[in-house]
Amino acid sequence: MTRYLVSFDDGTMHIPDGQFDAVSEAAHRVLRDAKAAGVYISGGVLLTQQATIVAPDGSVKLGDFPERKAVLGGFVILDLPDREAAVAWAARFATACGCAQEVREMMHDPEA
Numbered sequence: 001m002t003r004y005l006v007s008f009d010d011g012t013m014h015i016p017d018g019q020f021d022a023v024s025e026a027a028h029r030v031l032r033d034a035k036a037a038g039v040y041i042s043g044g045v046l047l048t049q050q051a052t053i054v055a056p057d058g059s060v061k062l063g064d065f066p067e068r069k070a071v072l073g074g075f076v077i078l079d080l081p082d083r084e085a086a087v088a089w090a091a092r093f094a095t096a097c098g099c100a101q102e103v104r105e106m107m108h109d110p111e112a
Contacts, residue, residue: 001079003041003106004086010046010073012099026096034078034089043076077106 015023034040051063076093080086083105090101 001081002108004078004080004083004089005075005102005104005106006078006086006090006093007075007102007104008073008093008097008099009102013073013097015098023096023098027093030089030092030096031076033092034076039078039080039085039089041077041079043074045074046072 031040031043053061053063055061076089078086078089080089083103086103086105090103094101
C-alpha cells in the first residue's frame with residue numbers, strides 16, 4: 001500500500017449561502033467511508049492561513065499572508081493500493097466539497 005495526500009487549495013472552495021451544513025455532511029460521509037474501508041490515516045482543515053516559520057537556526061517569523069500565495073485549506077492522507085484508487089477517493093471528496101482536489105503520492109519512510 002502507498003500513502004497519498006489528497007488536498008484542496010483554500011481559495012477553491014466556495015460554499016453557497018445556506019449550504020455549509022450540507023457540504024460538511026457530504027464531506028464527512030466520504031471521510032467516514034474512508035475510515036470504514038480502513039484507508040484513512042489522518043486529515044484535517046487548517047484554522048489559520050498565516051504560517052509561523054521556524055528556521056534551522058531556531059529563529060521564528062510569520063510567513064506570507066494568504067493573499068500572496070495559494071494555501072492549503074484541508075487534507076486527508078489515505079493508504080491505498082495505487083494512484084487510480086487515490087484519484088477515485090479524490091473524486092468523491094471533490095464531489096462532496098464542490099472543489100478540485102490535488103493528489104500526491106507520499107514517499108515511504110521506513111521509520112514512520
